[in-house]
Amino acid sequence: MSRSKFILITGRTTRQGTTIHLGKESEEFVEETSTVEMNEEDMRRNNLQEGDQVILRSAYGSTKVTCKRSDIPQGLVFLAYGLPVSSIMGADTQSIGMPDSKGMEVEIEKYGEN
Amino acid sequence: MEKISDVTCLFCGVTCDDLEVFVEGDTIKEVKNACILGKATFMNHKADLATPRIRGQAASMEECIEAAAEILVRANFPLIYGLASTECNAQRKAVELADFIGASIDTTSSVCHSPSLQAIQAVGDSTCTLGEIKNRADLLVFWGCNPAEAHPRHFTRYSVTPKGFFVPKGKKDRHVILVDVRKTPSAKAADEFIQIRPGSDYEVLTVLRALLKGEEVEVEEVGGVPLPTLKALIEKLKGCKFGSIHWGMGLTMSRGKHMNVMALLLLARDLNQFTKFVASPMRGHGNVVGIATVLTWQTGYPFAVNLSRGFPQYNPGEFSSVDLLARREADAALIVAADAFANFPKAAGEHLSRIPTIAIDSKESLTTKMATVVIPTAQAGVSAPGLAYRMDHIPIPVKKVVDSPYPSDREVLERILEKVRSKLS
Numbered sequence: 368m369s370r371s372k373f374i375l376i377t378g379r380t381t382r383q384g385t386t387i388h389l390g391k392e393s394e395e396f397v398e399e400t401s402t403v404e405m406n407e408e409d410m411r412r413n414n415l416q417e418g419d420q421v422i423l424r425s426a427y428g429s430t431k432v433t434c435k436r437s438d439i440p441q442g443l444v445f446l447a448y449g450l451p452v453s454s455i456m457g458a459d460t461q462s463i464g465m466p467d468s469k470g471m472e473v474e475i476e477k478y479g480e481n
Numbered sequence: 482m483e484k485i486s487d488v489t490c491l492f493c494g495v496t497c498d499d500l501e502v503f504v505e506g507d508t509i510k511e512v513k514n515a516c517i518l519g520k521a522t523f524m525n526h527k528a529d530l531a532t533p534r535i536r537g538q539a540a541s542m543e544e545c546i547e548a549a550a551e552i553l554v555r556a557n558f559p560l561i562y563g564l565a566s567t568e569c570n571a572q573r574k575a576v577e578l579a580d581f582i583g584a585s586i587d588t589t590s591s592v593c594h595s596p597s598l599q600a601i602q603a604v605g606d607s608t609c610t611l612g613e614i615k616n617r618a619d620l621l622v623f624w625g626c627n628p629a630e631a632h633p634r635h636f637t638r639y640s641v642t643p644k645g646f647f648v649p650k651g652k653k654d655r656h657v658i659l660v661d662v663r664k665t666p667s668a669k670a671a672d673e674f675i676q677i678r679p680g681s682d683y684e685v686l687t688v689l690r691a692l693l694k695g696e697e698v699e700v701e702e703v704g705g706v707p708l709p710t711l712k713a714l715i716e717k718l719k720g721c722k723f724g725s726i727h728w729g730m731g732l733t734m735s736r737g738k739h740m741n742v743m744a745l746l747l748l749a750r751d752l753n754q755f756t757k758f759v760a761s762p763m764r765g766h767g768n769v770v771g772i773a774t775v776l777t778w779q780t781g782y783p784f785a786v787n788l789s790r791g792f793p794q795y796n797p798g799e800f801s802s803v804d805l806l807a808r809r810e811a812d813a814a815l816i817v818a819a820d821a822f823a824n825f826p827k828a829a830g831e832h833l834s835r836i837p838t839i840a841i842d843s844k845e846s847l848t849t850k851m852a853t854v855v856i857p858t859a860q861a862g863v864s865a866p867g868l869a870y871r872m873d874h875i876p877i878p879v880k881k882v883v884d885s886p887y888p889s890d891r892e893v894l895e896r897i898l899e900k901v902r903s904k905l906s
Contacts, residue, residue: 381630384631388522391529392845428827450847453823453825453827458806460804462804464592464784464802467734469679469731
């Protein structure tokens with residue numbers, strides 16, 4: 368499969384906010400923060416099924432996450448705040464302190480295909 | 482079972498102070514009035530508790546405090562970071578420690594609403610308390626935020642559903658608009674959802690200001706929104722009796738950042754030529770406003786403050802944590818009630834793992850896992866009392882509901898400061 372480009376939106380989810388209290392290494396929190404939400408049509412075009420593992424790659428790093436279907440607009444993907452998000456975030460803050468955390472350009476490829 | 486009323490939740494910036502907590506001994510058995518996030522905070526208060534250790538080995542609290550003081554005394558450029566999930570007395574002590582050792586001190590705002598703070602410094606804000614919003618607002622705009630998942634009781638306590646003095650029918654008297662790049666669960670509470678293209682907030686807000694001023698806009702769409710929709714939106718904003726815009730990290734973390742927030746604040750300001758309009762940020766942690774308030778009254782600045790020259794210097798980009806760490810300038814770090822390693826970009830986290838780091842936290846985190854010294858504390862709002870500032874800058878007392886075997890953040894910081902003082906005297 369070729370690598371497809373998406374805009375990554377990051378944010379909170381209810382499950383991320385509740386499971387954080389079980390521990391950052393708890394199965395529930397790790398699962399929630401390692402699940403990328405994709406549009407159904409984008410998944411179909413990229414030959415992805417719900418539950419498939421994909422590599423999310425930015426200009427600053429890559430992380431392995433699990434695919435989940437959602438009603439997010441085509442071209443966007445969503446990942447809840449957690450270590451996978453931080454691991455692909457750049458440290459340039461354009462001199463204001465805040466790194467680019469939303470709207471990052473990422474590539475997605477099915478894990479193990481290349 | 483003992484019932485404790487009027488308990489304050491420090492999880493999110495709504496800082497609800499009407500919880501009822503039922504305790505038996507040192508265990509919380511039940512929580513009433515809390516949202517799902519608040520309930521999880523209290524019901525899991527014993528999960529994944531931190532333990533005292535030095536370089537991964539179990540140690541006594543006294544040994545940890547001695548080791549922490551030694552790290553800070555030896556450092557040339559220490560960074561103190563976090564502080565949004567603790568209470569104001571601990572925050573005051575952290576500022577005192579930073580002042581004494583000449584540290585940089587920064588807060589979790591640095592990576593959430595620091596662009597909002599910078600925008601407010603640049604253009605000011607037209608704002609009010611959540612009580613006024615509850616009693617007056619007949620039009621609410623939520624821009625780049627998802628309260629349904631991040632601040633669940635904002636809708637029910639203050640903004641969407643409550644009945645207020647001038648809005649006696651509650652939601653029926655209010656019009657709620659959600660603007661975002663995706664249809665979040667918050668859309669269910671809104672009367673209207675406007676979907677914009679990622680990274681186009683500044684453009685859309687600026688065009689709304691132009692339309693407000695009666696300018697001709699010769700485009701068919703802006704940020705993916707048809708011009709007629711924007712024209713209809715601006716008429717609604719102008720036509721309300723009391724409007725309120727709430728923004729989240731959809732603005733502060735996206736391209737434009739502080740410029741996005743400035744555009745929103747200017748729109749709110751300009752709307753006051755037609756009606757009453759206010760704007761306020763949806764702050765994340767339960768006492769993130771507290772640390773900005775404490776830092777401001779102590780140093781004059783809300784975050785990214787450096788005290789190495791004996792007086793406060795403020796410069797985001799220079800003294801903000803991600804920049805200090807990514808440039809490998811800080812040579813020691815004290816992280817209080819925050820998980821810097823998990824939340825910072827990789828390059829900043831990597832430097833944190835290379836330098837001596839002290840983690841003060843009630844819970845284990847990815848920061849405690851890599852820290853040189855871990856000092857467990859009583860969780861503020863659960864096992865330690867104090868004071869917190871709600872997202873609208875209202876100070877609220879924080880209660881202790883159960884005992885902890887560990888001292889509070891304030892006590893630990895005080896003991897570290899005493900040790901540092903004795904080492905340097």
